[in-house]
Amino acid sequence: MSTEKELFTVSIYTENNIGLLNRISAIFQRRHINIESLNTSPSEIVGVSKFTIVVYMTEVNIKKVIGQIEKQVEVIKAYYHDEDDTIYQISGLFKIKSDLLFEERQIQNIIKESGARIVTVNKEFFVLEKSGKREELIELHQQLSKFGIMQFTRSGRIAVTKDEMKISTLLQTYNN
The missing domain is CATH 3.30.70.1150 (ACT-like. Chain A, domain 2)
Incomplete structure (x- = not known):
């Protein structure tokens, strides 16, 4: 795991609730991490939103941030990807x-x-x-x-992963 700063794309699948954007951005703010780009949109599953956030930080710290994000009640799942893992x-x-x-x-x-x-x-x-x-x-x-x-x-970055994301299966079970 790298301790050098690099660009990461964070994908967060959520329920679409008021105030969630503020709470997610506060997680980065508390750690003094600047958000380079932010985009929200519907995901491939009806009723589930996707946040795409680009940040410049270490892999050690991004794992901690993902853990904090996933503690939010409305967050279904959060992932991080390096530049080589995404098409954007x-x-x-x-x-x-x-x-x-x-x-x-x-x-x-x-x-x-x-x-x-x-x-x-x-x-x-x-x-x-x-x-x-x-x-x-x-x-x-x-x-x-x-x-x-x-x-x-x-605009903010929009991205999909090069590898198959298991999130679609997870979201389909969530939505039923």
């Missing part, structure tokens, strides 16, 4: 002045080369969407910054 994506939206799309050939090339897609265009602005790894979004942001970005936002 984040999305970013970039709002840029419309005239640049037509006047700056370089922007068209950036869009094409980055694999971004245009979501909407009007007289004032256009919006690009890019999904991928964090580094890809950072690179696109740097390239577009030269032209001026009116607004930018990035």
